[in-house]
Amino acid sequence: MPEVVFPLDSNKKFTDQQIVGHNRWHPDIPAQVRVKPGDVFxxxxxEWFDGAIQNDDSAEDILHAPLLSVHTLSGPIAVEGAEPGDLLIVDIVDVGPIPQEDSGPLAGQGWGYTGIFAKANGGSFLTDQFPDAYKVIWDFRGQVATSRHVPGVSFTGIIHPGLMGTAPSAELLAKWNAREQALIDTDPxxxxxxxxxxxxxxxILGSLSGAEFDRVAAEAARTAPPRExxxxxxxxxxSKGTRIFYPVFVDGAKLSVGDLHFSQGDGEITFCGAIEMGGFIDLHVDLIKGGMQTYGVSENAIFMPGNTEPQYSQWLAFSGTSVTLDGEQRYLDSHLSYQRACLHAINYLTKFGYTPxxxxxxLGAAPIEGRLxxxxxxxxxxxxVYLPTAIFDFDVRPGPGGPHQIDPGQGVPKASF
Known part of the structure; x- marks a missing residue:
């Protein structure tokens, strides 16, 4: 096993750990550990809510999820010799749930969860059709996920980090804050x-304290969206075997990682839409000096996907166009057309006995394929939206005998207001 450079104790909160990570982006958050090019660690x-979500049949914890506290990131990790303008090579050597902990109260200890956020608490991709809070618990057996809340489905997860990136420069951070505030001002x-x-x-800002903590906390960007x-x-x-090339904006690169997922469909459409969990990730790092200019990667990482994904060979695909549910035509609106494709798939599955x-x-948790x-x-x-047919315990394809009818069981827990 590689050296654990950022250890976490499952019996302690994120802020009580030996090394405290962070949940904001800022160039002045100090690096917690240091590694060298060529190291594997x-x-x-x-788990991104630090244990706030429970393995039970209630969605009240999703309704009241502490969104201001996410994400619980491990890092920053400084890479020796990394300078602005370099490309940081990150290889995902291995990734998985919490090792040697197959049961327990933390997501990643043999289980994970998928949630739909209430519209008032962040919403989801289909928030107008699903405005309330819901939760599904998934149990892990090896790399296969099943759920008492969604019967008749089992699938191999594509385990991956939902969030990984380098620290922004002061200039880049200021650009983020200015452009996002301008957007907010259009409809505050x-x-x-x-x-x-x-x-x-x-x-949470690692080892910062006092006046420096207050300054950085007031400036730091939230970690919710992807950025440069x-x-x-x-x-x-x-997933495992992936090689990623990240732009470096500050000395040491200051790499951070978290928000591990046991599985996810393209788009993470329920917002808390993957199977969320805690776990481990083994990384190898290296540098391409001056690589940002050499390869024209001045912003946004490029990557080479791994080759360990489940091999589904048969799919049932649903299409959608950029027309609203009430018949309004929109111009080349790919966001809307993907929503419509998802809604068509959901409606189809209800014919087999599933609730919407x-x-x-x-669609949020299984390894569906979404395409423009x-x-x-x-x-x-x-x-x-491409739905792999092999994830179902019955034939989900259209046929002359009509849809197979499943017992939906207890269904998906819903939070009450």
Whole structure:
């Protein structure tokens, strides 16, 4: 096993650990550990809500989830010799749930969860159709996930980090804050909000304290969206065997990682849409000096996906176009067309006995493929959702005998207001 450079004790809160990570982006958050180019090392990662979500049949914890405290990131990790303008090579050597802990109260100890956030608490991709809070618990057996809340489904997870990235420079951070505030100002009272501005409440900033903590907390960017440094990209294909090339904006690069997922469908459409868990990730790092200019990668990482994904060979695909549910035509709106494709898939699954919420959870957690299939034929963008048929315990394809009827069981727990 590689050296554990960022250890976490499952019996302690994130802020009580031997090394405290962070939940904001800022160039002045000190590096907690240092590694050298060529090193292979292990990083323990906490589930993104630090144990706030329970393995039970209630969704009240999703309804009241502490969004100001996310994400619980392990890092920053300084790479010796890294300078602005370099490319940081990060290889995912291995990744998985919490080792040697197959049961317990923390996600990653043999189980994980998927949630739909209430519209008032962040919402989801389909928040107008699913405005309430729901939760599904998934049990792990090896690399296979099943759920008491979604019967008749089992699938091999594509385990991956939802969030990994390098620290921004002061200039890049200022750019983020300015452009996101300008967006917020266009509709400051929108629910859910258009963006999340800096907020010192619940900020965790590694070893910073006192006046320096207060200054950084007031400036630091929230970790919710992906940005030029990588960040919360939620790309399910960043799995074992992946090589990623991150732009370096500060000395040491200051790499951070967290938000591990046991599985996820393309888009993480329920927002808390992957199977969230804590766990470990083994990384190898190296540098390409001056690589940002040499390869034209001045922003946003490029990557080579790993080759350990489950090999599904048969799919049932659903398409959608950029027309709203009430019939309004939109111009090449790929966001809308993907929503419509997802809604078509959910409606299809209800014909087999699933509730709409169960269908939505399947799309959020299972390794579905989402694709932009047509983006040039005015006025309609066309998006598609590919659902692997092998994840079901019955034949989900259309046939002359009609849909097989499943027992939906207890269904998906819903929070009460």
């Amino acid at each position: 292990r990083v323990d990662c906490r 009272d929108r629910v859910p909000p258009l963006a999340l501005p800096p907020n010192p409440d619940s900020a 440094n990588g960040g919360n990209q939620d790309i399910k294909n960043l 919420e169960q269908g939505y959870m399947i 299939s047509g983006v040039v034929d005015i006025p309609n963008s066309c998006s598609t």
